[in-house]
Amino acid sequence: MxxxxxxxxxxxxxxxxxxxxxxxxxxxxxxxxxxxxxxxxxxxxxxxxxxxxxxxxxxxxxxxxxxxxxxxxxxxxxxxxxxxxxxxESQAEWDPGESTREFSIYGSDYSLATAGRRTAALAAERAPGVRFRFMLHNPQIVEDAGNRLRSADGLFMPHGFLTDLPFTDLWTDTWVVIAATGHPSISERVTLDDVARLPWVFTYQSQSAFTSATRQIQQLGIEPKVEAVVESFLALPMFVAGTDRLGLIQAGLAEYATRIAAVRAYDLPFDATPIHNAMWWHPMHRRDPEHEWLRSIVAEAMRL
Structure with a gap:
């Protein structure tokens, strides 16, 4: 008792x-x-x-x-x-066209600027009353994703960080290196010698927060000279422009980077592991028709 x-x-x-x-x-x-x-x-x-x-x-x-x-x-x-x-608020039959539900999704600024933006645009056509709350994640949220996703609808995150949670695959991207326009040491391509010799600005640098490309650089036997860490992919070009630093961003942001800052994008001098992006969610949502609609609209948005 x-x-x-x-x-x-x-x-x-x-x-x-x-x-x-x-x-x-x-x-x-x-x-x-x-x-x-x-x-x-x-x-x-x-x-x-x-x-x-x-x-x-x-x-x-x-x-x-x-x-x-x-x-x-x-x-x-x-x-x-x-x-x-x-x-x-659950209903036996759910009509997205009549719904006013708010969906909440965590992600990096990169994933929100890509998947979040496109999802919101498509949903506005199909379900004008549905709202989205897009929230920036941090290492603590990612480490506690199993609990955090009990009160949120999803987490945009590449494979390689989470396990034991259901996911919906979305899109694949790759990495590019950016350098200031007119960089005195770089002309047509970035070399491994440049990677080892020049200073860097990273987006994340800890045991639980990192990018696959930065790990690959270390696996090549190169310890990058990190001058700055900024936890924002969208802000990173501003820390590269006008300096001799290099930076890593997703290819999907390359056009944005060259538009907002005086930087140029280059291919990496090694075969970078592709970024397999997914939306992760809690098993409690598996048979929720509203969440099933969310997963389908996110996946469709990233196929367009």
């Missing part, structure tokens, strides 16, 4: 109140957010404190701070609320 209360006896409206309180860290602001009176939300906070046996919000001077338990709860509350919302 357990002393934990049955979920059947819990008021799920308290989950809404808990999420607002943990986000706003203020009864007044949380009440305003939920369009409730302050006494009503104070009553909800009292019930939550009784349930958890913890104050949740602790006054420090003129402000409130989250207790250690509240900090732990904050990691799960938003995901739980989103899951509950999806349960009650």
């Amino acid at each position: 357990t002393d934990r209360p049955s979920i059947a006896r819990l008021d799920l409206n308290l989950l809404v109140a808990l999420d607002a309180l943990l986000t706003e860290r203020s009864v007044t602001k949380a009440a305003e957010r939920l369009h409730l009176s302050q006494p009503a939300l104070s009553a909800s906070l009292a019930r939550l404190r009784t349930h958890f046996g913890d104050p949740l919000l602790a006054r420090r001077g003129n402000a409130y701070e989250l207790t250690p338990l509240a900090l732990r709860l904050a990691e799960h509350t938003t995901a739980a609320l989103e899951s509950a919302r999806r349960v009650f």
